[in-house]
Amino acid sequence: MPPPEPTASPAIEVYSLEDRRFPPPASFKADALVTGNELHEEAERDYQGFWARQAADLLTWRSEWHTICEWELPYAKWFVGGTLNAAENCLDRHLAEGRGDKIAFHWEGEPGDTRTITYAELHAEVCRFANVLKSLGVTKGDRVAIYLPMIPELPVAMLACARLGAPHSVVFGGFSSESLSDRINDADAKVLVTADGGWRRGTAVALKASADAALAATPGVEHVVVVRRTGEDVTMAEGRDQWYHDLMAEAPPDCPAEAMDAEDLLYLLYTSGTTAKPKGIMHTTGGYLTQVAFTHKFVFDLHAHTDVYWCAADIGWVTGHSYIVYGPLVNGATSVLYEGSPDHPGRDRWWDIVERYKVTILYTAPTAIRTFMKWGTAEPAAHDLSSLRVLGSVGEPINPEAWMWYREHIGGGQTPVVDTWWQTETGAIMISPLPGATTTKPGSATFPLPGITAEVVDETGRPVARGGGYLTLTQPWPSMLRGIYGDPQRYHDTYWSRFEGRYLAGDGARVDDEGYFWLLGRVDDVMNVSGHRVSTAEVESALVDHASVAESAVVGAKDDVTGQAIVAFVICKGDQEPTPELGQELRMHVGAKIGPTARPKTVIFTDDLPKTRSGKIMRRLLRDVAEGRDLGDTTTLADASVVEEIRRRAAEVPEED
Ligand code: 7RM
Numbered sequence: 131m132p133p134p135e136p137t138a139s140p141a142i143e144v145y146s147l148e149d150r151r152f153p154p155p156a157s158f159k160a161d162a163l164v165t166g167n168e169l170h171e172e173a174e175r176d177y178q179g180f181w182a183r184q185a186a187d188l189l190t191w192r193s194e195w196h197t198i199c200e201w202e203l204p205y206a207k208w209f210v211g212g213t214l215n216a217a218e219n220c221l222d223r224h225l226a227e228g229r230g231d232k233i234a235f236h237w238e239g240e241p242g243d244t245r246t247i248t249y250a251e252l253h254a255e256v257c258r259f260a261n262v263l264k265s266l267g268v269t270k271g272d273r274v275a276i277y278l279p280m281i282p283e284l285p286v287a288m289l290a291c292a293r294l295g296a297p298h299s300v301v302f303g304g305f306s307s308e309s310l311s312d313r314i315n316d317a318d319a320k321v322l323v324t325a326d327g328g329w330r331r332g333t334a335v336a337l338k339a340s341a342d343a344a345l346a347a348t349p350g351v352e353h354v355v356v357v358r359r360t361g362e363d364v365t366m367a368e369g370r371d372q373w374y375h376d377l378m379a380e381a382p383p384d385c386p387a388e389a390m391d392a393e394d395l396l397y398l399l400y401t402s403g404t405t406a407k408p409k410g411i412m413h414t415t416g417g418y419l420t421q422v423a424f425t426h427k428f429v430f431d432l433h434a435h436t437d438v439y440w441c442a443a444d445i446g447w448v449t450g451h452s453y454i455v456y457g458p459l460v461n462g463a464t465s466v467l468y469e470g471s472p473d474h475p476g477r478d479r480w481w482d483i484v485e486r487y488k489v490t491i492l493y494t495a496p497t498a499i500r501t502f503m504k505w506g507t508a509e510p511a512a513h514d515l516s517s518l519r520v521l522g523s524v525g526e527p528i529n530p531e532a533w534m535w536y537r538e539h540i541g542g543g544q545t546p547v548v549d550t551w552w553q554t555e556t557g558a559i560m561i562s563p564l565p566g567a568t569t570t571k572p573g574s575a576t577f578p579l580p581g582i583t584a585e586v587v588d589e590t591g592r593p594v595a596r597g598g599g600y601l602t603l604t605q606p607w608p609s610m611l612r613g614i615y616g617d618p619q620r621y622h623d624t625y626w627s628r629f630e631g632r633y634l635a636g637d638g639a640r641v642d643d644e645g646y647f648w649l650l651g652r653v654d655d656v657m658n659v660s661g662h663r664v665s666t667a668e669v670e671s672a673l674v675d676h677a678s679v680a681e682s683a684v685v686g687a688k689d690d691v692t693g694q695a696i697v698a699f700v701i702c703k704g705d706q707e708p709t710p711e712l713g714q715e716l717r718m719h720v721g722a723k724i725g726p727t728a729r730p731k732t733v734i735f736t737d738d739l740p741k742t743r744s745g746k747i748m749r750r751l752l753r754d755v756a757e758g759r760d761l762g763d764t765t766t767l768a769d770a771s772v773v774e775e776i777r778r779r780a781a782e783v784p785e786e787d
Contacts, residue, residue: 141588142598142638142656142663144648145724148530152537153569154546158519162431162566169428169564173580180581181420181608185209188423188460190223192389195416199606204626204633205613206606207393208417215387216396216415217260217293220459221253222387233464236438236487237282240329240470247282249462252289255282255378257385259290262377266321266353270295270388273398275319275351277310277341279303279328280469283357283374284445285455287323288397295388297395299410302446303328303335304743304768307343309408313400314348316410317615321353323374327360331471334360342367392416398615399448401554402742402766409624410615411448411554417608419460421558425579426457429548429562430491430520438517440466441493442480447744448554449524452609453493457558472498477505481513488517492540493550495525497745499532504680506704507539515540520565523549526746527649529671530572537572551575551649553635555625557609560584561647573671574646582607584647586639591629598640598665600653602632638665655749657686658694662727666749669730672723673698676716678706683739683747684730687756695731697756699739699776708735732756736776743768755780 159165173180178198185195185208195212224232230250237245247255268274274291276298278284284300291298299317301310314322324341327334338356342365345351356364357374366372390396396415400408426432430439439458443449458465466487472480480502484492502510521541523533528549537547546565552558560582561575568576578584586599610633614621628634638650650656650665657664666684673682681701686694700716702708713733721729740748743766754761755777764770 140594140597140663141600142640142650142653142665144598144640145664145668145728148571148573150530150534151569151571152546154566155544158546159566161433163433164428164431164564165566167567169580170577177581177583177605181208181417184424184581185212185416185420185608188427189214189219189416189419195392201606203631204622206417206610208420208606208608209392212392212416213389214392214416214419215293215295215390216419216456217256217289218387219419220289220292220456221249221256224249224462225253229462232462234459235282235285235465235467237467238469238483239281240332240468240474245282252286254383255286256289256293258378258381258383259286260293260385261381262355263290263294263296263321264385265377265381266355268294268296268321272296272321273317273319274298275310275314275317275322276300277303277305277322277324277337278357279325279335279337279359280444280467281325281328281357281359282467283323283325285459285467288445288451288455289459292396293385293387295390295394297397299398299400300446300451301400302444302743303337304446307340309402310341311344311347313408313410314344314351316400316408317398318350319348320350321355322348322351323355323357325357325359326362326364329360329470331474334362336362338364390415393612395612397451399451399554409617409620412612412615413557413609414612417610418557419456421607421609422452422457423460425559425562426453426463427461428564429550429559429579430493430522431565432461432463432491434462434464437463437490438466438487439463439491439493440468440483440487440489442468442498443493443495443524444744448557449493452558472501476509478509478513481510481515484515484518485513490517491520491522492518493522493524495745496523496528496532497526497741497747499523499528499536500674500681502540503532503535504701504703510539516542518542519545521545521547523547524552524559525744527651527667527671528573529667529674531671531674533572546570547572549573549575551637551647555611556603556607557611560603560607561649571646574642574648576646578647585632586641586647587629587632591632594641596641596643598638598650600629601635601637601639601647601649602629603635604632638667652749655685657684657696659686659696659727660692664696664728668724669696669698669720669728672720672728673700673716675723676719678702678712679716680704681739683749683752685749685753685756687753689731696728697732697734697752698730699734699736699752701736701739734776734780736779738769738772738775740772740776741768742766752776
């Protein structure tokens with residue numbers, strides 16, 4: 131191939147500079163699993179050999195693989211010929227090693243009820259439930275849909291499926307009946323596991339009623355198992371619906387685990403794209419478990435015998451699959467599992483949990499951190515958070531301001547912060563610091579992990595050594611998606627068609643002078659102002675850098691003069707009044723910080739931002755508001771009233787120049 135012509139303008143321009151840096155403290159290094167470059171160097175010499183060593187070290191195999199990786203672009207197979215069982219790796223082998231009494235989960239319900247579950251207890255419940263599923267006709271290869279709140283029965287159901295080799299499809303409990311029926315039908319699931327309801331902000335949220343509505347449109351479902359959680363009245367369909375506890379009481383305790391091929395499907399997880407039909411992302415067994423176990427251990431510097439780990443995501447998202455269920459359990463960790471919201475009964479619920487369980491590792495999302503920033507420092511300051519030693523972030527670009535706040539007010543100015551970039555499709559963390567080895571910079575996910583190769587490319591697919599562009603992955607990785615369920619063409623088109631031989635992540639990124647990666651948000655959201663391509667993350671970060679701003683989202687709205695003009699939606703901190711003068715000041719602040727091109731044309735103050743249920747800002751809807759359009763698809767919106775309120779605010783704002 132001839133080298134491509136250099137592009138006249140970069141795919142994404144970069145303005146901001148961050149020069150604070152935080153090397154791992156000596157006290158942390160003293161006891162850290164990795165303190166130098168050894169893993170990166172090993173993987174650079176032979177990345178497949180590196181992953182094979184991890185697979186052998188971290189997992190128990192029934193039989194050896196004969197080939198580490200078969201790569202027929204865009205399809206990879208890892209540990210070909212090897213067999214293992216995911217549930218056995220999460221449970222049985224810890225029992226076999228005499229750790230049955232170790233706590234797997236400190237579970238806490240929102241109303242304050244608790245359950246302490248050891249590995250032996252979890253194993254027993256999983257075996258019993260696997261027998262329940264068997265009695266309902268589930269065998270290897272059948273799909274099982276799971277629609278549950280954050281209660282212990284959720285990981286139990288997942289692991290019971292894994293034990294039988296029946297791929298699970300977990301649907302987040304906050305999704306509507308229509309989303310549920312779409313996912314059940316796409317996966318052709320024959321059993322649904324659900325509950326009467328779950329607790330959210332002090333009220334019982336009905337799940338069974340919503341499942342019933344879905345079930346009216348899912349002819350393939352033969353059996354429904356219902357967990358009693360809230361005690362609300364539910365309708366049980368004769369011959370189809372049965373109570374979990376009734377079935378469990380009858381089920382025999384022993385259930386052998388199926389030997390699964392490394393490439394057998396472990397689960398499907400649906401990601402809702404923008405408007406199109408959700409994609410059933412396929413994850414298989416051996417490679418997936420290898421990379422989630424590796425990353426969970428080394429990114430969080432897990433000392434399984436002493437750490438108390440808490441990933442505060444919902445199991446309904448990939449973060450929960452990989453970092454509440456599979457990674458921590460394979461590694462034999464002790465985790466906190468919390469059912470409810472962070473502000474019930476008070477805004478200190480999380481800090482109360484950290485203090486009571488002496489949580490050492492906390493993994494959450496920037497949206498949660500920014501919410502806590504808005505609530506102020508009094509709540510965390512009133513609790514003893516000194517047990518914390520590693521803080522993780524995932525889900526969105528974390529602006530330096532939030533990163534610093536997290537380190538300072540939650541981490542006591544001491545703890546390493548690991549910003550971890552990955553996707554449902556990547557299955558596990560891809561770009562992240564190693565807390566005992568990497569000098570971090572606030573807002574940067576730093577470097578690809580050992581065994582991972584990421585490159586930023588320009589519009590023509592040419593690697594950008596320094597600067598902004600499209601994030602791509604250039605070699606297969608063990609936990610990569612194996613496709614989109616039932617739609618190979620869409621798999622090819624979405625991820626592999628834009629740049630030859632490269633996986634397209636769909637995110638913008640930049641590489642700085644020292645090779646650090648900075649994630650810039652979805653490339654679909656990049657704004658074009660007078661021909662300058664400006665990332666949303668940079669402008670938002672500059673806004674949140676202002677002392678009065680808690681959170682912001684910016685979008686490019688059509689503009690006669692500049693093509694697109696930047697419209698900023700801003701949430702003020704605590705008692706700060708939103709005034710026209712402040713709006714003006716914020717525009718100047720961004721202009722001064724990153725340059726006049728990036729200065730918002732309009733600032734709209736609001737109390738809330740439209741977010742998906744996993745907390746990602748839905749800029750597409752803000753663009754609709756900014757351009758005065760009717761709203762597009764809002765089914766993935768967490769709170770539908772938010773956009774109407776923003777629309778009202780937007781109508782009141784005079785245009786500025
Ligand atoms: C784990 C998860 C994936 C998208 C991804 C990005 C964004 C996730 C970061 C991030 C900047 C991060 N899976 N994203 N982590 N952006 N820095 N550390 O979130 O499938 O739900 O979303 O999330 O845009 O493509 S996901």
